[in-house]
Structure formats: structure tokens, C-alpha cells
Amino acid sequence: MLKGFLKLSWIEMKVFVREPMGVVASLLLPVVLFVIVARALRFSSGGSGIPVSRLPFNITILTSMLIVLGAVQSLVAIMAIYREGGILKRLRATPLSPVTILGSHVLVKLAFTLATMVLMIVAGKKVLPGAMPEHPVSFVAAVMLSTTSILSFGFVMASLVRSARFAQALGAAMTYVMLALSGVFIAVDHLPRWLQMVAYSLPTTHSVTLMRAIWSGESWGSQLATVGALGAIFAVCIGFSARWFRWE
């Protein structure tokens, strides 16, 4: 079934690339927006320097989170479209399992997230060098790990939603909630206690914690608890999705 998995992933990648708007929205738009904002920051500081340290949030981590959440929204929407169009029902008649189908889409999203991250870092080194991580490979690895965990959270939504229209609304709502509670803008410790519990049950919060730590030069060894939390969320979500996956 590995052959089928790789073949499906490759075909999904080609099909995705053949949708011009999808490529622009997921691959180029975040980078273009990042460059525009970065240039605006340089302009606002008179071109002499970048006041990144004075920003209330880390622009690179924020952009990374937007890239990841964009991938999740895309995954949820694609699954809903496939379900509505009977594509999943057609695949169900084959030996493919739900995990294989979802896994192939994860691979596609990881590939495009990686490509977008590389583009952003390359562009960032030119236009906003002060806002780039010291260890870009390690940082990208943290983003990829976060993507895997957050995508698994997307699986749950993708497995359950009935229609593409509902998927879009749910995906957008979850994006706003996850981003707001992730700690990018407000430290989680400053939230009310009950909201902290909600935040820590979401993968985005642990993702931001991991990205921040790697950004500031901390070792992966010091982040085992965060990595474990992301892994646990991944395992629970995968199990739930495989059990409750709706083919139609």
C-alpha cells in the first residue's frame, strides 16, 4: 500500500499545482504579504533599521502560523469538496484506508508548507534580516512538526464536516480561535484560567511555544514536553479521524 500512498500523494500534488488560485493562495500570498509588511516596517523606521524588537509579536512566527493554518483550512476544504463530490466514496471502494488518504494530503501540505517557509526565509533575509531565525533549519523543522500536529487537528474537522460551505466556515472560525489563543499576540499565562485550559488543548499553543524556544536558541532537548504534547495531540486526532472518518 506504500506504492498507492506515494502515487496518491504525487497525484494530489500535481492536481493541487494545476489549480492556479490554490498555488497562489498557499505558496505565494503569505510570502508576498510578509515582504510587503517587512518593507513597510523598514519604511516606518526611516530605512535605517527594523524595529522588530518593538513589535508586540514575532512577525516570522506569526507568518509561519498563518502558513500552517492556511494549510489546515485548505485540507478541511479539500476533504469536504472530495466528500461532496463523491471522490471519497469512489476511493472507499478501493483497498485505500482513511489514514492513507489523509496521510497523502498531509504529505502534500507538508511539502507546500516547506516550500513556502523556504521562500519566506530567503525573502526575509533580504528584506527583514533582523527578523530571521539564527538557525533556520531548526526553525523550519519546528514549523514542520507543528504543521503535522495542527494538520491532525484539521483531520478531525475534515473527517466530520458534511459540506464544503460548512467546512470553510468552520475552518475560518477555528483558525481565528487557535491563532488568538496560541500565545502569538497575548501570553497564554495572561488569559483567564478556563481559557488557558482551552489554549493548552489546542496544538497551535504548543507550536508557538516550540517555535519561540527554537527561535531563541533553546535546544530541542529542553522542549521535550512541548514536542510530547504535539505528538499526543497528533496521536489522539489521528485515532479519532480514522474511527469517525466520513466517506460521504
Next chain:
Amino acid sequence: MAVEITVGTMPERPAKSSRLRLTNGLRSGYICTMPSPVVTVRALSKRYGRTVAIADVSLDVFEGEIFGLIGPNGAGKTTTMECIQGSRHADGGTISVLGLDPRRDSTALRRRIGVQHQEAQLQKRIKVWEAVDLWASLYDRESVVDRDALLERLGLTAKRDSWFKNLSGGQKQRLFIALALIHQPELVFLDELTTGLDPQARRAIWELVRDIRARGATVFLTTHLMEEAERLCDRVAIIEHGRVIEMGTPMDLVAKHCPQRCVLYSTDEAEGERLHELRGEGDDFVTEVIHRIARDGTRVRGFRTEVPSLEDVFLKLTGRAIRD
């Protein structure tokens, strides 16, 4: 124009051999080589909330036949087929497909059956050859047929680089048949295969279905097109409100429920053309009429027969009220 109506009764037609009758023959003690059932369904039932989708459905499908499940929209055809494929849980009853339990042995079963779904789609921008290539990768290498030969057989060679969304309805259905046949399944399920297709495309697909049978596979199809069932199926089961109300060969069902034949012919008379209408029962009725016309030396200007079809049987058994 004068009209003569004569109603006659012809002797009952002899029983024709069929697999259903062979079953009965065995019970009567005849020795014959009977194909084994590849699908056995007993007392199958399924509800959606308070709605009874299927109730107490029992049927056998024999090796090498084209079996049709026919019925009005919403009668339970697709639900029955999906329960048999293992893609839907039945509430009650037993199902055996190729000796397997469709729910318990679903993975093993999916490797041995081919499925075409009603209204199923593929990714809009997947190419024909990519879809065939993907499906081929999902099965054992030994069982997969030559992909180019398959596309050629289904008339899709010229479309191999086309995106799915750019195919016509008939081409899409031919592609779905290709995907269902890629691994040489022993049993092929075809759900409302030709609905919405033009007559040319429909007839081309009928030929493909006959070809599947000719290559040794068994075909289980659903349709609400009676002409399709009559031309394609060796046996049909009529399903109505979730229950099988009749089963047999199309000819046997017509003979049983609509035995009446009608012969219409016109003759030249002194006062002008005269239309004659003769009604009777049995396969030999038309022959008897022809013999009578020949014996009388009647000069016939026009001649036609009206033989009941499976559609007449269907309407007689299911009623003529419009369904949703």
C-alpha cells in the same frame, strides 16, 4: 376505417431454461451443472431513522451472469448494493460475497470486486492515465491488466491526457468502468451506469458490460431503465419500497405478468384500408396469426406486433404513480 378486434388464447409457452429454473430443477432432482452463487443475501434490512430503506431482501447472484436490481427511485437499490459491497452497515440479515463477509472481510473483498458508483466523481484536474495509474497501484501487480490495452478497449486512448472535468458523461462512465476493471475483479458492481447518457453512449456502455461478462466476471447492476435491464440482464429482481417483489429472467417475468400479445395489420378493402387488431397470449400467438393470414390469402398492407416488455411488468407491479 373499420377495426376488427379478435381476442384469442394461445397455448402456454414452454418453460425456458434459466439459472433460476435450474435452481428449481435441482430441487426437483435433476442433475445439471449449475453455477455457484457469488452473492447470497438473506433477510437483509436497513433503516435510516424511521424510514425503512430495505426490508427482508433475499437474493442470489450466480457466477458469470448479469444480474439487475431494478426499481423506482428511492426503492432501495443503491442501499442494497452498498450493503452487499460492505460500504454500508445492514441492520439485519446475512450477506456472503465471494464467500466473504463484506463487513468483516472488507479489505480482502475490495481486492476482488470492482465498483462503479452512481454520481461519483474524481479530482477535476486528474488526467485519465493518472487515474488509471493510481488505481493500478492499489492492487497486486499480477492482477492488474495492461493499462494501455484497457484504455484502448474502452475507447479512451485519445483522452488519456485529458483532465477528468473535460470528459463527456459517457467518457467519464467509461473511465469509471476502466477503474472498476483494472484489477480483473471477479464481481463488478455497476450503479445506475447509464443514467443521463445519450442513446449512443448508452449502447456503447451496454456492449462493454456484455464484454465484462464474456471475460468471465459476474455483473451486479442497478438501473431504473427497463430497456437497459431487458437488454442486458440475464436475471432481474424488482425492488419496491425496500422489498424484492419479483425475480426471474426478463422473458419469464413478461410471460408471467404480461402474457398478452397484440398483432395489428391492415388490409385493402373495397371501402378502403381496414385495420385488424388481434390479441392473444403465448409466444406462438404471433406465428398463429401469420399462419392464419397466409392460409386465408389475405393481402396485407401493413403489419406490426405489440409485445409487452419488462417496462409493462414493472408498471404493473409497481404502479403508475409518479415517484420522487
